Amino acid sequence: MPTNMTRETDVDVLIIGAGPAGLFASNALARAGVNVKVIDKRPVKIAAGQADGIQPRTIEVLQSYGLADRLLKEGTQLHLASLSCSMGVQAFYNPSPKGGIELTERTPDTMAPTARYPFEVTLHQGAIESLFLDSMSEHDVRVARPYVPTSIELSNNEAELKDPQARPVKVVLKNLAPLDNEPDTEIVRAKFVIGADGAHSWVRKALGITMEGEQTDYIWGVVDMIPETNFPDIRNKSAVHSENGSCMIIPREGDGVRFYIQLSEKDGGVDLATGRVDKSRIGPRKILEVARKTIAPYTIETPESFEWWTIYIIGQRVASKFSVDERIFIVGDACHTHSPKAGQGMNASMNDSHNLVWKMAHVLRGWADISLLKTYELERQKYANDLIDFDREFAKKFSDKPKTEGSEDGVSHEEFKKTFQKFGLFSSGIGVHYAPSSVVSPTYQSAASGLPIGQRVLPQMFLRAADGRPFEIQDVLPSDTRFKVLVFTGDTSDPEQLLKVNDVAEGLKRVLQLYAPGRDVVKMFDVLTFSAAVKERVMYNAVPPLLRAHWTKVFTDDMDTVGKLAGGGYEYYGIDKKEGAVVVVRPDGYVGTAAPLSHVSDLEGYFAGFMTKAKVHAALNGINGTNGIN
């Protein structure tokens, strides 16, 4: 039996909660060489059910961490018209004049034409978590479980709060199942804490952060099962809007399918006195019974077993703030809750962490001022508010009765579809556009007019100059915490242009060396060159050394041999081949700023807004954990 022992631990970052948001952050920080500790109250990770939709932008983000291959292999891909509308609905069913429902439309139009992965993926949350757990374990980071926090304190010493190397947060943890001779209490002193502990976040409550918004009265049931049915769109994401209720059908791994079914109070499942859901009052068979009426005349057998099921009432709320003194942060469901049907939850959560971790790594290394962390709330709270607005409109339309001959004031198919389509770009994640801030400076937007500053870098294929191999630009911008400096040189096979490029390299070197520790530019910046020379004439080794730290760093904008993949990048990005451009991409893949080649020295102003000059951080004991990428 354990006695009352206490352990004391110092960490850089403590992460509370090992769901998708917490594990995303743990993995990204571990890869960046940051000393991280992650705890979770569950004794083991979840095995089935829960969130499962991965949107196109999230696939791009996971790919930037090298995790998309496995996701795509294990998950189910929803294609057809997956980007035509908000939730990638592929088939719409509505009341038929003959009674029951009928296929109104499959939607082939594309609303998010720039998506690199023009589809959505479903994979259960446990499998998504495994992606991160396996990747983290390569860096020897594992989840400590079952642990709960019992107190959290933040120092009010100004000097300490300003010093990124100080550990101003003290968290007391309780080990719920200590082994013999293992302490049941652990005191953790952390530089930063991330609360990723879900909708009922202990961290949020301990800090007194309020949730703003309200509970709806929409009740939904969810069942995961392998269906025996003659419904022809069972392998498409389908929205069924019938006179007997609404449901959504979402294909899953293997032969599995998830049904989201709208329930009414009479179906049970809600304690009418408290307004809370009560799983003892209903079961998956009952929920499926409701679905059966909705999809008639199509039939569906009751399976021998259900893989997972739940019921819920939609809450639509956003936290009043996302951080305390840029030392304690909340991410994921801890700061926004909304309808799970929209398939946004896990995506928004992981993208919160994606936004936060590189900033934290830069501050920890002494490369950036701690104020950089203010941009996390700025960027992600606005996103969460937009998400709730979207969800509110969406949930209402979905719950309303359809318009039929007998119910003229119902929602028509056209209105319904319009709502779905309205938020197409938004819900695919590819429309995210961060507002101007210290890390988003659109002054010279015209230098690359097709590459919106504040948005993620648009997918585009370029040829590697040395060997003509086509590369997706996103794949040469991995999430390795380095800023990427993309030098669009124009045609380097033109001797006059090459002279200009030599000058640009000098100017750029001067700027980057101001910030790079030990003047070692590649540690902090990945400089990539994009020539406009044709592949028959481009010489990768003609550009100045700063622009080719390795032969793999030089690309050219020309068609590949097959002529289908690459070419036209300058035009697509709105870059003039004479003027050229330097485009700075943040470590999370969003365009930070740009300048024409002639104004390369103006980039100093951008970096000065949040970076620490090299001589300053030379004095600090910063971490240096960049992963060199070749």
Add this chain to the structure above:
Amino acid sequence: MPTNMTRETDVDVLIIGAGPAGLFASNALARAGVNVKVIDKRPVKIAAGQADGIQPRTIEVLQSYGLADRLLKEGTQLHLASLSCSMGVQAFYNPSPKGGIELTERTPDTMAPTARYPFEVTLHQGAIESLFLDSMSEHDVRVARPYVPTSIELSNNEAELKDPQARPVKVVLKNLAPLDNEPDTEIVRAKFVIGADGAHSWVRKALGITMEGEQTDYIWGVVDMIPETNFPDIRNKSAVHSENGSCMIIPREGDGVRFYIQLSEKDGGVDLATGRVDKSRIGPRKILEVARKTIAPYTIETPESFEWWTIYIIGQRVASKFSVDERIFIVGDACHTHSPKAGQGMNASMNDSHNLVWKMAHVLRGWADISLLKTYELERQKYANDLIDFDREFAKKFSDKPKTEGSEDGVSHEEFKKTFQKFGLFSSGIGVHYAPSSVVSPTYQSAASGLPIGQRVLPQMFLRAADGRPFEIQDVLPSDTRFKVLVFTGDTSDPEQLLKVNDVAEGLKRVLQLYAPGRDVVKMFDVLTFSAAVKERVMYNAVPPLLRAHWTKVFTDDMDTVGKLAGGGYEYYGIDKKEGAVVVVRPDGYVGTAAPLSHVSDLEGYFAGFMTKAKVHAALNGINGTNGIN
């Protein structure tokens, strides 16, 4: 110390030699559930050097066994103009009027437009072998080493030779390093033996099979190294033809490069008395010295170490026969030797095994008559002869002096390039066209005029009907030893066409059940449906059950959402949307035969040519090791 003990072992197939050809066969047979034993004389597998070029068709073949992902990840891809010519040369350098060499041309035209992977991959032989070794180990098959065969005997009992379940081959093996108490001699009785023991094949010699053709007097040196050079095409496959000799540059994994350098007798390396190469007379530094003169004015530093090197004289020979009584076979270098520069060796070798293994599996299971195995020599010996013809012309042009002002009778760049291009389709592997035989029946070629019978199935994307996900057709035709029956139904959303399809399914079922063990069609045949309905109207569950053993088996010929990948398949394959077609694809991915829907019953004649009717093999103790694919 081991005593003279003897072990006796019964196996279905004994494979002698664990190079690429032997391991390919081992892995494919192991996956097919065949009892296989593989031995090699080397105590450990090779680590570096040797063969390393993987051609486009071979990538397709490896993909059909699920091995291409890793190949593409680990290997170096040669793009640019990799299909423009015989060896995928990307850059040609020739004598410059200013002295030294200069870039004459990079070749952007494509000669093999149908390649699914329009590039070549280099990866050292040891890594290729690991692909197979790791895959085999999943089926608990490992290489026994170091073992050599000491005798081989084939029974002359006619009845035994005809019975596929008999073990008429007796091979005595010697264990060169037996552990304590392990026998040093093993007597193996096998149904079949595959000799994959290289250019100096013991199996071939033991059987008295002669090699036809001759030794050339071209001497070549090879060095693998990481170069420090200013040669601008060092990351492209380059052919340098200078007044000081010829060389080829082939990029390899990481920063590595292989140089093939033509040597003259005065450079050393050959014992002039015997005409044999002698590695004690030359070294990699000396070989590089010759290369240095060839590529001047470009420079190259001598590295601290070389990864691998060798010298050789080209021999161009083909074995007089490839099998003895369809019981003992030789594959790979054991039956054909040629210039390694052409990068064909490993490809031809693996494709020999690919051709042989499914036939062997069918005979072992009692599904096919043993005479099916005669088609191995028929198909692969012809290929080998074509390969030698190609190599002869190629090697000569490469070794000849270039045409310059001072040497008007030399080979001009145009002639040189023409030779390279002439065999483009051939050397990429995608032009292989097997002649009519019991397994290649082009009677109804007109039913699918764009899909040549005897060639591999042309890559084309189709949408999966149930969920609109695009699939490359080659990916739904895995090398699982089953025949694939592709039913091109026409537009199944047209009720009249659907009626016709119902009849076709009845006729097809009758034919397939004649051969399928236990009338279980899917064990032996994978029936796949390709509708011509638009994705908005296709209903995967409208086609008769034989045509949809699972929802994943129905496809449709329409554009994907992005509109770039799929669509136009009927037109490309030359199939009329009313007439439709049934296309039978051999287990190795080559089109076996075809028929219009109206003549589906004629397929009986094709299968009758080599298959055993179900009641016959019901009486046999056949293996049943098909891997069900969903």
